[in-house]
Amino acid sequence: MRDQLEDAQKHINDGYGRAQHANRVELPKRFYKDVGVAPVDGGFVVTLDGRQVHTPGRKIPVVVPAAAIATIMAEEWAAQGEFIDPASMPMVRLINSAVESGDETIPAFRKEVIKFAASDLMLYRADAPQELVSEQELVWDKALVKLARHFGVRFQPTIGIIHQAQPQASLDRLAETLDGENLFVLTALVNITGLTGSGLLAIGLWHRLFTADEVWQAAHVDEDYQIGLWGQDEEAAARRAQRRVEFDTAVAVLDALRA
Structure with a gap:
């Protein structure tokens, strides 16, 4: 045991520990008041000491298309305290990702959501135990019926x-529902799809067939x-809580763009 502890101490800065140390050292200082x-x-911007970010x-x-998104980013x-920690800025990170992706990625984002829908979480069921089978049927069948009736699929x-x-x-009909959606909508939908494993739930959420809590529950049956x-x-539990923060951030983008 002692040998193992000594070896662990020698490598305390390897891998995750080293990354954490680097993050602590390399976080930039807050430079604005x-x-x-x-x-x-074209929209709204966040300013730091009067300068656009x-x-x-x-x-x-x-530049974002909704004041509500800019407000969350500004908050x-x-x-931020003495240092700027991107991990504590989910909306800023999501929007920066969208802006740097550019409009040229819109077709690829649409395809990504539909690709997930074609092999969707809700379409692959357990055969046992019966308690899980019943819960999947209760939650997922209800969602699929809503989607089928709304879109005629x-x-x-x-x-x-x-x-x-x-x-x-x-699949073609679902793809049509994403035609004309802008970069910020599709960035949010791609993030929701990845976090839930379901393109169908993401599309249904955008079209208000499900609430955010219903989507989260269905994704975690x-x-x-x-x-x-x-x-x-x-x-x-900590990882799930962090995913929920990312999920809620993407949902906030959709809510703001609907408004």
Whole structure:
């Protein structure tokens, strides 16, 4: 045991520990006092001491189409202490990602959501135990029925993990629902899709077929069943809480753009 502890001490700065140390050292100092929101041509911007913010990578001016989004970003900038910690700024990170991606990525973002929908979380079911089967049927079938009725599509759920092709007409119809959506909508939808494993839930959320809480519950049917059996691991709970922050941030973008 002593040898193991000594070895661990020698490598305390390897991997995760080193990354954490680097993050502590390399966080930039706060360089501004005042944070504001201002209207400009094409939308709204956040200002730091009167100067418009830019993305950290390509230094692109950040203009968002809704005042509510700019306000959340400004609140994140204002909440920074002596150092600027990007991990505590989910809206700023999401919007910077969208701006740096550029409009040229819109077709790829649409395809990404539909790709997930074609192999959606809700379409692959367990065959046992019965409690999980019943919970999947209760939550996921209800969601699929709403989507089918609203969009005039149909799905073919399957048991197990072997790929089941979905009707191409249904996928084409869902793709049509994303035509004309802007970069910020699609960035939010791609993030929600990745966090939930479901393009169908993301599309349904955008079209107000589901609430955010309903989407989150549907995305975690399997995980919640396992928690009910074995309890929740502390690290897993922390990761889930962080994912929920990212999810809620993307939902806030959609809410602001609807308004």
